[in-house]
Amino acid sequence: MSDGSAALSSDAAPADTDADWQRLHPATLALSIVRLGPRTVNFLPALAAIGIAGKWVYVLPALGVFLLLSLAAAWLAWARFRFHVGADEIAIESGIFARQHRTIPFDRIQDVSIEQGLIARALGIAKVGFETGAGGDKKDEARLDSIGLDAAQALRRTIRAHRGGAVPAAVAPVAGEAADAAGAAGEDRLLFAMTPQRLLVAGLFNFSLAALAVVGAAMQLFDNLLPFDFNIFNPVDWFDLAERYGLEQWVTAHRWIAGVGALISLLFIGFASGVLMMVLANWGFRLAREPRALRRTRGLTTRTDVALPVRRVQAAILVTGWLRQRFGWHELRLQSLASDGETEKDHQVVPFGRLAEIDPVLAEIGMARPPAEQPWQHSHRIVALGGFVGAGIAALAGAGTIAFGQPLGWIALGAALLIAAGAWISAHFHGWTEIGEMVAIRSGWLKPKTTLLPFASVQSADLSVDFILRRFGMATLVFGVPGGSALGSHEIPAIPRAVAEALRARILAARTRP
Amino acid sequence: MTETAAAHPVDPFAAQALNAAEGLDPVDPAYSHVLRIKTLFNAVPIAIAATVLDLMVVREVGGPYGLLTGLAWLLGAIAVVAFPARRAQRWGFKIGEGQLRVARGWLFRTDTIVPFVRVQHIDVGQGPVERWFGLSHLIVHTSGTHNSTVTLPGLRSDLAAAMRETIRRHIQTDFA
Numbered sequence: 001m002s003d004g005s006a007a008l009s010s011d012a013a014p015a016d017t018d019a020d021w022q023r024l025h026p027a028t029l030a031l032s033i034v035r036l037g038p039r040t041v042n043f044l045p046a047l048a049a050i051g052i053a054g055k056w057v058y059v060l061p062a063l064g065v066f067l068l069l070s071l072a073a074a075w076l077a078w079a080r081f082r083f084h085v086g087a088d089e090i091a092i093e094s095g096i097f098a099r100q101h102r103t104i105p106f107d108r109i110q111d112v113s114i115e116q117g118l119i120a121r122a123l124g125i126a127k128v129g130f131e132t133g134a135g136g137d138k139k140d141e142a143r144l145d146s147i148g149l150d151a152a153q154a155l156r157r158t159i160r161a162h163r164g165g166a167v168p169a170a171v172a173p174v175a176g177e178a179a180d181a182a183g184a185a186g187e188d189r190l191l192f193a194m195t196p197q198r199l200l201v202a203g204l205f206n207f208s209l210a211a212l213a214v215v216g217a218a219m220q221l222f223d224n225l226l227p228f229d230f231n232i233f234n235p236v237d238w239f240d241l242a243e244r245y246g247l248e249q250w251v252t253a254h255r256w257i258a259g260v261g262a263l264i265s266l267l268f269i270g271f272a273s274g275v276l277m278m279v280l281a282n283w284g285f286r287l288a289r290e291p292r293a294l295r296r297t298r299g300l301t302t303r304t305d306v307a308l309p310v311r312r313v314q315a316a317i318l319v320t321g322w323l324r325q326r327f328g329w330h331e332l333r334l335q336s337l338a339s340d341g342e343t344e345k346d347h348q349v350v351p352f353g354r355l356a357e358i359d360p361v362l363a364e365i366g367m368a369r370p371p372a373e374q375p376w377q378h379s380h381r382i383v384a385l386g387g388f389v390g391a392g393i394a395a396l397a398g399a400g401t402i403a404f405g406q407p408l409g410w411i412a413l414g415a416a417l418l419i420a421a422g423a424w425i426s427a428h429f430h431g432w433t434e435i436g437e438m439v440a441i442r443s444g445w446l447k448p449k450t451t452l453l454p455f456a457s458v459q460s461a462d463l464s465v466d467f468i469l470r471r472f473g474m475a476t477l478v479f480g481v482p483g484g485s486a487l488g489s490h491e492i493p494a495i496p497r498a499v500a501e502a503l504r505a506r507i508l509a510a511r512t513r514p
Numbered sequence: 515m516t517e518t519a520a521a522h523p524v525d526p527f528a529a530q531a532l533n534a535a536e537g538l539d540p541v542d543p544a545y546s547h548v549l550r551i552k553t554l555f556n557a558v559p560i561a562i563a564a565t566v567l568d569l570m571v572v573r574e575v576g577g578p579y580g581l582l583t584g585l586a587w588l589l590g591a592i593a594v595v596a597f598p599a600r601r602a603q604r605w606g607f608k609i610g611e612g613q614l615r616v617a618r619g620w621l622f623r624t625d626t627i628v629p630f631v632r633v634q635h636i637d638v639g640q641g642p643v644e645r646w647f648g649l650s651h652l653i654v655h656t657s658g659t660h661n662s663t664v665t666l667p668g669l670r671s672d673l674a675a676a677m678r679e680t681i682r683r684h685i686q687t688d689f690a
Contacts, residue, residue: 337657459632459658463625470623480658489660508613508629 021082021093025147027123032074034119036067083144085155088162090130092142104130104142106162110312110337111293114152114305121303126152160292160307191294191361192350194285202282202352203275205324282351289364294334294349308347312337313365314457314483315490317346318358318450325448332358334365335483346483367452370433370440379430380474380494387423391416422446432492437510439503441492453490455510457481463500475500479507536625538606538617544647545605545668549598551643557590607666609677612684614654616666626664630684632656638674650674654681 043066050058076096084091089105111131120126125146147155194202283300293307315335324330332350350358355369362368370376398412426445433440442450460480469475477500478491492500533540564586573579604623608615614633617625637653644650644667651667652674669677 459656460626460628460661460664462661463627464623465625466622478660480656480661482657483659504627508627 020086021084022147023082024078024144025123025125025151026078027125028146029074029078030123031119031125031146032078033071036070036074039070040066085158090142090155090159092144102142106159109159111307111309112156112159113307114149114156116149116303118301120146124149128152128155156307188295189289190286191289191364192285192287192353192357194282194298194351198352199279199282199285200275202329203278204271205321205327205329205352206274206278207270208274208277278351285351287349287361294361294364296347296349306347308334308336308349310365314481315454316362316365316367316452318369318452320448322446322448328354330355330358332361335481337483362452367438367454368435369450369452370435374433374435376431376433376442377495377499379427379432379492380472380496381424381427382468382472382474383430383493384423384427385468387426388420391420391423394419430493432495434503434506439492439507441490451490453479453481455507458507461504461508463497463504465497469494473497477504532604532620533606533617536606536617538608538615541602541605541607541666541668542647542649542670542673543602544649546599546602547647548643548649548668549602550594553594553598557593561586561590602668605666605668609680614664614666614677614681616664626661628654628656628661628664630681632658633681633685636678636681638671638678640671652677 040063043063047059047063050056050062073096077094080096080099081092081094083093088107089103090109092100092102092104094100094102109130113129113131115127115129116125117127126149127146128144130142144152144155146152280300282298284303285298286296288295290307292311293309295305295307297303297305313334313336317333317335318330319333320330329352330350331348331352333346333348335346350361359369394412395416398409398416401409401412403409422445426443429445429448430443432442437455439453439455440450441453442448458479459482462476462478462480464476464478465474472494473496474494475497476491476493477495478489481490492503495503561583565583568579568582571577572582604618604620606617612631613627613629615625615627617623634655634657636655638650639653640650648671649667650669650671651665652669654664654666656662656664
């Protein structure tokens with residue numbers, strides 16, 4: 001690796017011969033070859049055009065040239081990328097023609113994430129991402145794609161060790177003290193892990209028909225390729241089966257058997273895809289307490305290793321479902337300054353666990369659920385109005401359709417009733433309560449959600465009154481909290497105005513302490 | 515808009531009533547002119563577009579020619595003449611003990627408080643229209659996802675600069 005770099009850097013500045021500069025792992029090239037596969041698809045239209053033009057002779061050479069050029073580009077990108085780990089900063093130089101030099105002081109790196117895809121794991125390399133907490137485009141984050149796994153872990157240790165005493169400002173003091181106490185105690189402790197049995201149970205509750213569309217599309221595609229002409233996911237095939245056995249008469253009399261077949265296949269897809277997604281995402285889930293951070297490793301094909309500095313935690317969100325709550329299962333997410341990966345905005349630290357397992361995790365970040373006997377203050381029932389308006393529109397549309405002689409309108413009418421009922425029931429679950437320097441907000445009935453928000457995390461507070469709330473003397477409190485959450489903004493809807501003003505004053509006063 | 519005399523002892527449409535009731539300072543009255551000119555810039559192109567549409571389409575298909583044009587210009591005139599003063603009056607602010615309070619709107623009124631210690635950085639901006647009237651707007655940035663910027667328009671330029679200094683001093687003293 002080093003001789004290659006020396007040869008290449010001869011055309012660059014002389015200082016570049018500095019041995020401290022490192023390159024990405026050579027296996028990265030192998031990874032880019034693998035990535036070529038899907039990329040070739042983009043080239044297919046061009047190939048097709050050549051083919052249609054009747055010049056079939058050129059198709060193969062064109063493909064070859066394309067692959068060669070892509071490989072050359074990948075090699076050039078690799079050769080022109082280098083990084084340098086200094087005493088208190090990391091420097092990255094990249095770009096084939098337009099060179100970019102970036103320096104990131106260790107002090108500014110909130111977190112180092114390590115991610116391994118399936119092939120990367122086979123090759124023993126990992127993608128390293130640096131969270132700097134800078135707003136804006138996620139694509140702009142600095143990353144090393146990819147270096148050896150050992151090197152990645154060593155780099156993370158170096159940066160963590162350097163970040164010793166740096167204390168960010170925007171954190172709950174309570175959380176900080178607890179963190180120090182726990183941190184002094186020392187080494188990594190396992191807080192939570194997912195066993196395969198737990199994954200299975202979680203997957204069953206993760207019942208999802210979202211995969212149905214994908215499966216359906218795949219079935220369409222592969223239907224003709226299947227060796228046998230029967231698709232258990234296709235209700236029509238169940239009719240056909242019955243017909244083939246001369247059961248036509250019987251089937252017309254017993255249509256329910258086809259219905260049952262379709263239902264069973266639907267259920268099967270729903271449960272299977274739920275389990276599959278849960279296993280893929282959370283296989284080998286481990287949440288450990290490190291001196292300053294919570295560290296999470298998980299994933300079957302793509303393994304991720306994320307550390308969440310305890311002092312960066314802004315809020316905790318407890319989510320469950322109408323059914324899983326009855327079985328005592330809950331999910332814990334933490335909202336932090338650093339976001340989780342490219343898609344998720346908050347960190348899932350307990351995907352599926354008992355409250356008794358979640359409480360210790362909350363304790364690590366200096367939070368606690370409100371005790372059972374603590375009274376909750378409720379939002380005004382007017383919060384159901386939005387649902388009622390939606391139901392009203394649906395009902396009007398339904399009535400209109402029926403008036404035009406289309407019986408499908410009754411479905412809309414039924415849906416309107418369901419929406420209204422759901423909104424009315426959900427309205428009863430909006431509430432909030434105060435626990436010390438923290439406010440707990442809960443909402444939802446089908447998907448109950450409880451947010452634990454330390455006063456010190458609140459950056460700004462809105463008191464919103466619209467023309468409807470004003471008539472009831474109510475106001476909605478909306479809090480500005482750092483770090484995004486996939487579960488929406490933090491707000492307490494429709495509480496008495498005086499109460500809202502007093503609560504806002506308390507929350508905003510709490511932070512002015514030293 | 516509905517009658518809300520019960521909630522407010524004074525006429526809610528009276529100038530300053532809403533702000534006075536909530537202990538807020540009004541923005542500079544000249545801000546209504548800024549709003550009026552901005553509304554004018556928005557309304558005139560829309561009205562012209564409506565006129566052209568009327569001319570090209572409605573007349574051709576034999577619709578009620580002239581109705582759309584008249585309506586567009588009438589509504590535009592109302593928006594330019596009647597509303598800006600009222601909208602400007604509904605902005606209110608207060609530089610309090612270590613915090614900035616900004617309120618806006620009436621139908622949907624939002625009252626935001628940003629403590630100075632939570633301010634990340636501050637902008638003072640001035641558009642060409644604002645410059646005519648010697649006004650500026652103050653933008654306060656926080657690290658929250660909701661309310662990442664809080665804008666307060668309609669400040670006299672010297673006041674805006676003074677407010678910026680006030681907030682800046684607080685940031686320095688708290689993080690020194």
